[in-house]
Amino acid sequence: MSDQKKQHIIQTAITLFAEKGYEGTSIRDLAKRAKVNVAMVNYYFGSKEKLFEALVATRASYIRDLLDEMKKNTAMSHFEKMELIIQQYVTRILENRAFFQVMQQEMLVTIRPELNRNITDVLLKNIDAIVKIIQSGIRKKEFRKVDPQLTFASIIGTLQQVLMSRNLCNRMLGLPEKADPYTHPKFKNRLHNHIHQMMQAHLLAHQP
């Protein structure tokens, strides 16, 4: 049972699901794109839905390990922690945007409640950790009295809004029709600078 071939099918599935959605992608589409026989998907994963579950399970680390960097460094101020989180989120979401687009689509629908719950569980661990940092920052008077949960929603929401549509993103930012903003270092910088600047103004009790 070659794990390499399974990973290849999963990677192809991520690309296709991001483009056409899970329901909009047929196993024949997927098999053709991955250059494998239609029966191979069921042979390796059992069913289309189990392939989806495997996809989430193997790639959930993109989300899960997001805070690991931070746990190493303990001698950081609360805002320095937030800076690291912002930088990690921007980098990881841009680097794995197809996967995050698939997750976004899946969160939007209510069919497949088990899968929905799995993704929510993974996300919540991050949210809780970040919320605790913000709450601690507020107690130490380093941060203003902000809404911790919705502050998190603003950070990730900004990224998801930009990730939502390449077409909208290009036209919104005045880029050429066919441009791929997501791979431009300049765009990553712009995105990071905006969120950083906004959170600095939003969070810090004593503006620098």
Add this chain to the structure above:
Amino acid sequence: MSDQKKQHIIQTAITLFAEKGYEGTSIRDLAKRAKVNVAMVNYYFGSKEKLFEALVATRASYIRDLLDEMKKNTAMSHFEKMELIIQQYVTRILENRAFFQVMQQEMLVTIRPELNRNITDVLLKNIDAIVKIIQSGIRKKEFRKVDPQLTFASIIGTLQQVLMSRNLCNRMLGLPEKADPYTHPKFKNRLHNHIHQMMQAHLLAHQP
């Protein structure tokens, strides 16, 4: 050709598409829920895709007219204009959340490029208007030198993040499993206060 029945089918379609997605909803699902014969959808709209187009066309006003309130009042400061925009967005998105969820899903996929372009066109009009307000506010030194486009992305992104999953939203905010946060006035207030407070800190050059 009773417009009432067409609107009833469209309203049912919005609910179902929001729940299961466009591809995940069959015409038989839709017909059963709307309590009409399967053939009626094609009789009224021609095809499933044309129903979707009609859905967007008739409900796009939720997005399109968002700035009308503001155009009436001319004697507002730039931040007062932003306050009105925030209030309008929060209210309209919460009131028509199923429709916005469907739009969000459609923006995420790249099939149906024409429909994608239609939605993008409508959105861009609002974005342009808001960007111009922010740019003007910056020139008049009322606002700090922020990124106008990404500032808009943060406002709408916060709302979309919260709208994305009722389940995530409930668990994130510590609400009961089965709660419907979107209809709670308290939740609307919390959402509005957060965005208002964040934008105040983010935008205003001279903090109050």
Add this chain to the structure above:
DNA sequence: ACAAAAATTAAACATTTGTTTAAATTTAAA
């Protein structure tokens, strides 16, 4: 009340869907 138009229905249509089968091929172990 009548005839034409519009609306509604159940049934059938051709495709496409996810999945399974059974045979053929390749790989791995003895």
Add this chain to the structure above:
DNA sequence: TTTAAATTTAAACAAATGTTTAATTTTTGT
């Protein structure tokens, strides 16, 4: 090399899909 297991294949499967048909009912205008 031989044999069993794992992989790959093309074909077939039943179910579900969007759509159309043709008959029937309801509505509308005269």
